[in-house]
Amino acid sequence: MKLFDVYPLFDINIVKGRGCTVWDDNGQEYLDLYGGHAVISIGHCHPHYIEMVGRQLDMLGFYSNSVINRLQAELAERLGRACGYDDYQLFLINSGAEANENALKLASFTNGRTRVLSAEKAFHGRTSLAVEVTNNPKIIAPINDCGHTTYLPLNDLAAWEAELAKGDVCACIIECIQGVGGIRLATPEFAQGLAEACKRHGAVLICDEIQCGYGRSGRFFAHQWLGIRPDLITVAKGIGNGFPMGAVLISPEFKPVYGQLGTTFGGNHLACTAALAVLDVMEEERLVDNARETGSYLMGQLKALQASCSHITDVRGRGLMVGIELDMPYKDVRNRLVYEEHVFTGCSGTNTLRLLPPLCFTKAMADEFVARLKKCLDAQ
Ligand SMILES: Cc1ncc(COP(=O)(O)O)c(C=O)c1O
Numbered sequence: 001m002k003l004f005d006v007y008p009l010f011d012i013n014i015v016k017g018r019g020c021t022v023w024d025d026n027g028q029e030y031l032d033l034y035g036g037h038a039v040i041s042i043g044h045c046h047p048h049y050i051e052m053v054g055r056q057l058d059m060l061g062f063y064s065n066s067v068i069n070r071l072q073a074e075l076a077e078r079l080g081r082a083c084g085y086d087d088y089q090l091f092l093i094n095s096g097a098e099a100n101e102n103a104l105k106l107a108s109f110t111n112g113r114t115r116v117l118s119a120e121k122a123f124h125g126r127t128s129l130a131v132e133v134t135n136n137p138k139i140i141a142p143i144n145d146c147g148h149t150t151y152l153p154l155n156d157l158a159a160w161e162a163e164l165a166k167g168d169v170c171a172c173i174i175e176c177i178q179g180v181g182g183i184r185l186a187t188p189e190f191a192q193g194l195a196e197a198c199k200r201h202g203a204v205l206i207c208d209e210i211q212c213g214y215g216r217s218g219r220f221f222a223h224q225w226l227g228i229r230p231d232l233i234t235v236a237k238g239i240g241n242g243f244p245m246g247a248v249l250i251s252p253e254f255k256p257v258y259g260q261l262g263t264t265f266g267g268n269h270l271a272c273t274a275a276l277a278v279l280d281v282m283e284e285e286r287l288v289d290n291a292r293e294t295g296s297y298l299m300g301q302l303k304a305l306q307a308s309c310s311h312i313t314d315v316r317g318r319g320l321m322v323g324i325e326l327d328m329p330y331k332d333v334r335n336r337l338v339y340e341e342h343v344f345t346g347c348s349g350t351n352t353l354r355l356l357p358p359l360c361f362t363k364a365m366a367d368e369f370v371a372r373l374k375k376c377l378d379a380q
Helices: 047-059 070-083 096-111 128-132 157-164 188-201 269-284 287-308 331-339 363-378
Strands: 014-018 021-024 029-033 089-093 115-119 149-152 169-174 204-208 232-235 246-250 312-318 321-326 343-348 352-355
Touching: 029 363, 047 269, 070 089, 070 246, 070 269, 089 096, 096 128, 096 169, 096 204, 096 232, 096 246, 115 157, 149 157, 157 169, 157 188, 169 188, 188 204, 269 287, 287 312, 287 321, 287 363, 331 343, 331 352, 331 363, 343 363
Parallel strands: 029 343, 115 149, 115 169, 169 204, 204 232
Antiparallel strands: 014 021, 021 029, 089 246, 232 246, 312 321, 321 352, 343 352
């Protein structure tokens, strides 16, 4: 059997990782500013993570959601404390798309409505509802195109308020820092106005923190920079540091109903243990603070490079979620970074390099990256 060929691949086989470094099967070392697409939060193969997941695997890998799993309750308690949402409830699943899928279902179960407002350039995943609220017609199959969604410009509060005033909106879903959309930041005025308008018109506010959350922005959640408390918060990626996991944080106003939501694998013993190990390391190594401090240092160095390099037209982001917009397609620069300078980065659109390193990234690594990027841009 052949693989179903849906991914354009770098011709590189990564076989080992430690911290912010990965190695290929020839022993070549790479600096990782991609983190496997924002998934690696505490760094590759952290010893505490290996120890805890290994020990749990030895004890019990999986049972089912029909029996008590104390690890889930422990995770809910620890996560609530770490992110400042002790009074919220936690529903555990396996991926980001599933988190958004369940958040949208819960919103619709609660207010009985079906219309969703989403942002232009939004990305929320590839399952039925998640892809329907994603602003990319190329990945919405006809079967997903059910007409539930109106896309509006991020930060155009008047446009969102006008739609909400029609009284039929089930939910508004936003990324407070758009990832796939090119590191676009929601403003506090927009976020606060939207939260207030959602309350006024009976709509549910969902913040998709799958890429920008879990410490990446320099606060636990990116929306915490904006002074709002969403009704539902979706997370995935960094929560398990590579162990597939997603979650919905649910405000106390939502009352659970037996059987309404469910999953076979979600919240299994191994996933919860991975998530607990992640929280241990985030706290022990103060990784949210590190994301804020190192991220602002990295942005400063990139802005300094921009001042002397006409190829960089913009540097934007927050914490360790940074976009570098170029005056040309990113493709050649990104390839040069990988194959000549041995640095992994992400990308968005056609011209933006997207940086999503593990949250243990250091200032020395930031300097190293900026020097290697400069070499690539000078060669263009
Ligand atoms: C903001 C955002 N939401 C949702 C998703 C979907 O997550 P998953 O691929 O785990 O389904 C992604 C993935 O890149 C994302 O960046």
